[in-house]
Amino acid sequence: MLTIDRATRDAILAHARNDHPDEACGVVAGPEDSDRPARFIPMLNAARSPTFYEFDSADLLQLYKEMAANDEEPVVIYHSHTATEAYPSRTDIAYASEPNAHYVLVSTRTDDTDEFRSFRIVDGVVTEEPVEVVESYA
Amino acid sequence: MAIEVKIPTILRSYTGGAKAVDGTGDTLSALIDNLDGSHPGIKGRLITDDGGLHRFVNVYVNDEDVRFTGSLDTALKDGDAVTILPAVAGG
Numbered sequence: 001m002l003t004i005d006r007a008t009r010d011a012i013l014a015h016a017r018n019d020h021p022d023e024a025c026g027v028v029a030g031p032e033d034s035d036r037p038a039r040f041i042p043m044l045n046a047a048r049s050p051t052f053y054e055f056d057s058a059d060l061l062q063l064y065k066e067m068a069a070n071d072e073e074p075v076v077i078y079h080s081h082t083a084t085e086a087y088p089s090r091t092d093i094a095y096a097s098e099p100n101a102h103y104v105l106v107s108t109r110t111d112d113t114d115e116f117r118s119f120r121i122v123d124g125v126v127t128e129e130p131v132e133v134v135e136s137y138a
Numbered sequence: 139m140a141i142e143v144k145i146p147t148i149l150r151s152y153t154g155g156a157k158a159v160d161g162t163g164d165t166l167s168a169l170i171d172n173l174d175g176s177h178p179g180i181k182g183r184l185i186t187d188d189g190g191l192h193r194f195v196n197v198y199v200n201d202e203d204v205r206f207t208g209s210l211d212t213a214l215k216d217g218d219a220v221t222i223l224p225a226v227a228g229g
Contacts, residue, residue, distance in 0.1 A: 098148065
């Protein structure tokens, strides 16, 4: 299960809306082994595409250096789909390489419905998990 | 002296959990061969069957993405720092 605070969930949804019709992407970092998404880090989609996303390579290195310096890990890795459901695509599965991360998918295919789902992607196997939204972490 | 290589989570199964390991080599290609000697199997996760760097991984030498410095032919010297990161991308 993914437990995430409402403000961070809303920030991810807002980022996706804002970047539509391109895909939006980012990370929520948290203390190592805490499983708590604490620090929202929107990333630039270097592909600037409605069907693909990629962290810029220099940004990616900077991000991982920052997280290492803070003893953090990527608890959530999120991106949006702009015309299809919030479910990992074959490309998403092929690239997924953080077995401990919650892969969050958002869809902006409709204006009025928020789609926010979370998955584990390990060795090419996708497992959807429940999302619990909390006001704050206890 | 040696070259320090930072290993991402997904490849730590090859390094006994170590976040960084030492290797040697005059080029990135030679370094990866050397790493594969100490950590068998890791090469297959970095290099494709065609012999190129896998598109799913980013490799940096002293913070420069090797895609801009000659890829596997990138020259290395003692004291260089190599970082391997999985690309974060999808569709």
